[in-house]
Amino acid sequence: MSEPRAITSESRPIVAPKARLRWDARTSRHLLLYPERGLILNPTAADVIQLCTGEHTVGEIVERLAAKYAQEPRETVEREVLTFLANMADRGLIHERHD
């Protein structure tokens, strides 16, 4: 197994096989479920996870989010996306796509 690399704007993150997203009607939030645990995602986090398909670079994900949340400065969006993805990678919930 290779060392996980740091998430950069060129990374193409993909949700790990152990994690699965589902809608939770009780909280009106997405849950990211994995063995024995789950995270309640806020709407922005859910947007990011839904774009972690291995097709989009982090840079592209930031662009999409910045367009959707146009009231936020782009730098803020970028910093928050990178922080969130680094946290998800530490938990093994996203990986970089391996070609």
Added chain:
Amino acid sequence: MTEEPRPYTLVAELTYRCPLRCVYCSNPLDWARHGDALGTDDWLRVFREAEELGVVQLNLTGGEPLLRDDLERLVEGARALDLYTNLITSGVPLTRDRLARLKALGLDNVQVSIQDVTAAGSERISGHRSFERKLEVARWVKGLGMPLTVNVVLHRENLDHVADVIALAESLAADRLELANTQYLGWALTNRRMLLPTREQLDAAREVARQARRRLRGRMEVLFVTPDYYADVPKACMDGWGRRFLVVTPDGLVLPCHAAHTLPGLTFDNARERSLGDIWRESAGFRAFRGEAWMPEPCRSCERRTLDFGGCRCQAYHLTGDASATDPACSLAPTHALIEAARGEAQAPRTEVVYRAAHAADGV
């Protein structure tokens, strides 16, 4: 404390039957008296009612859940409800074809138990020759592209092997490694003199696990569960009674934890007779230790009561005879001397083991 209790996890004990006879099995001592009374349709209804209550995680466990020949239908039904489904198994009665079928039907994760890092050590604990088989099953899981959890119950005889356990889990490319120290209830309480480690063993193993967790971050989740006997504060057993977990036994009892039916004086309802929603909200057994009204001192005025919820009710009963006593694992408990005395036994020489009964005739 106004937060509404919501079950997130259903622990479905599909059968108590199992090819292994582990000396720390958490099934009840009289397991053989409880048949597999719930049929396929009963379980599918239980899953549906659980999901309606808020459950999103389903643990298919036992005993050995693979001994049910309707497991495929249960996995398919769980997936239709969008439950995250985890098969908790010895691996023994599995074939690669059946695993591939379960994957295709929507099984999300497989948890394989491993008893030790050698065949001889494993056989001594489980009373069954199955070590190589388990490794093969773990490789099938990863070979099919599924996530793998390796669970190892720790005790005096394997705590010194934790570095090798971690290396084994790495070689299997496990996604999650559970290093779960024995909880001394059920068969483990019977075998406590043999199983309870020394503090030195435990501290060394915990440090090995801590370093591995840091090194493997992002690749393998490494969980280390300290035994209550060395914790000094009780654990938040089941995240609190009737707060987050539902357990359904093979004969249909709906419980807040897998050993709750060993507590005398509590009434639990059966899923064949009452809906899960009714039971969760109303049943006397679930209400007995919910919240704080039941708590004695020193729990009642303790600032940790919202963190540990008073600890483990089953441990309180099985050590003190009173299910509503403060968990003796707590250093503030009036009965904490029981725990200190047990720790003293951890220096005792090796003793005879009592294997989980294989048949009703062996029952205790």
